[in-house]
Amino acid sequence: MEIIYVLLAVILLLLVVVLVMMNKAANTSRQNTLQYKTDQLLDSLHRLEAAVKQEMVTNRAETNEAAKNTRTEMTASLQVFGGQLSGAMKNTSDLQKNQLETFSTNLNMLTRSMEDKLQYLTSSLDKKITDLQSGNEKKLDEMRATVDEKLQKTLETRLGESFRLVSERLEAVHKGLGDMQQLATGVGDLKRVLTNVKTRGILGEYQLENMLDQLLTPEQYTKNVKTKAGSNALVEFAVKLPGKDKEQVLWLPIDSKFPKEDFELLMEAYDKAIPEAIEECRKNFIKGIKKCAVDIFSKYIDPPNTTDFAILFLPFESLYAEVIRTPGLFEAIQRESRIIITGPTTLSALLNSLQMGFRTLAIEKRSSEVWQLLGAVKTEFGNFGTILDKTQKKLQEASNVIDEAGRRSRSIERKLRNVQELPAEQVNLLLGDTATPTVANDDEK
Incomplete structure (x- = not known):
């Protein structure tokens, strides 16, 4: 097929060339010549077409013959493969049959x-179990007698100990009941004490003072301070903070409050689980807390003499937890009255933070003093270096003088090397008493 396509392409190309040549012919002679060549070309094309058709017929016959031969070979191959496969399957089935027969024989x-061994084992086990049962019965009889005897003794001993322990526990319970009665009496006394508003205030004030005493030094806070100008109201405690000037003191007011009645009514409503009563008691509790905050704000906050906020101390964690549990109460009081509500734990953390700030200020003050001392030491050290340089120069000059004296003495010794030494008596006569100390020193040496 590819040859046919090529031949057709050549024919088309030749036709195009002929047409181009015919268009370019300008006169009759050339047209005749072109007509003659065109006829010849057409004859050639007819012959070429006949040859192509013959070639296509030949190729088709050869293709059919090759396909027939291929089918014949494939059929023969498949027949041979089928025969081989059938033989292999027959051999495999025979082998499997023989193996199954052998396996069946071995299994039987x-x-x-196994049946013989199981029968033997069964008989042996029956015999051993019988012997074991008889032996166990004898041992059980012996153990039963021994256990009965020991149980009797143990039971008597344990019962005696149990009665003794029960009597001791009853006595202890009796004593505990007496202690509980005393504790109930103490709780009643405490309740009567807490019913007094002034006593509750003293209790909160005592707890607040104890915490301040443990976490701050006496110089860092003051008791019963007038923090607001023109007012005689005394805040229970105020922490001293450094002001803008060194001598100015900035007060941080801290006051304790204990709204016991509202809190107890709210707790009773919680125990009864009545939603309406809980809501009513919660409103009264919130109103009481806000009243305490407004009271502190109006009496004790006076910037710039004090900070622009104060601390409301609740002496019990349960009371503080109820304030925190009420949605928005803590934030509203802080925003409206500039009061920070604290419990024992939160106040301890706040006082610890203030103590760290006091320590930081003390370190800053001491660091300036240390810096000045280091400046003085640096100045004195510079003076000491100047004096040391001068001393070194003097020592160098003295060393040079001594070296020069040594050179002079060695020169004199060389000059006097040939002079005869005189006896000591003559030296004393000639030089007088000045030579005696020298001689004495030489003798000592």
């Missing part, structure tokens, strides 16, 4: 052997 032999 193994089954008979």
Whole structure:
């Protein structure tokens, strides 16, 4: 097919060339010549077409013959493969049959052997179990007698100990009941004490003072302070903070409050689980807390003499927890009255933070003093270096003088090397008493 396509393409190309040449012919002679060549070309094309058709017929016949031969070979191959496969399957089935027969024979032999062994084991086990049962019965009888005897003794001992422990526990319970009665009496006394508003205030004030005493130094806070100008109201405690000037004191007011009645009514409503009563008692409790905050704000906050906020101390964690549990109460009081509500734990953390701030200020003050001392030491050290340089120069000059004296003495010794030494008596006569100390020193040496 590819040859046919090529030949057709050549024919089309030749036709195009002929047409181009015919268009370019300008006169009759050339047209005749072109007509003659065109006829020849057409004859050639007819012959070429006949040859192509013959070639296509030949190719078709050869293709059919090749396909027929291929089918014949494939059929023969498939027949041979089928015969081989059938033989292999027959051999495999025979082999499997022989193996199954052998396996069945072996299985039967193994089954008979296992049955014999199981029968022997069964008889042996029956015999041993019988012997074991008889031995166990004898041992159980002996153990029963021994256990009965020991149980009797143990029971008597344990019962005696149990009665003794019960009597001791009853006595302890009796004593505990007496202690509980005393504790109930103490709780009643405490309740009567807490019913007094002034006593509750003293209790909260005592607890607040104890915490301040443990966490701050006496110089860092003051008791019963007038923090607001023109007012005689005394805040229970005020922490001293550094002001803008060194001598100015900035007060942080801290006051304790204990709204006991509202809190107890709210707790009773919680115990009864009545939603309406809980809501009513909660409103009264919130109103009481806000009243305490407004009271502190109006009496004790006076910037710039004080901070622009104060601290409301609740002496019990349960009371503080109820304030925190009420949605928006803590934030509203802080925003409207500039009061921070604290319990024992939160106040301890706040006082610890203030103590760290006091320590930081003390370190800053001491660091300036240390810096000045280091400046003085630096100045004195510079003076000491100047004096040391001068001393070194003097020592160098003295060393040079001594070296020069040594050179002079060695020169004199060389000059006097040939002079005869005189006896000591003559030296004393000639030089007088000045030579005696020198001689004495030489003798000592």
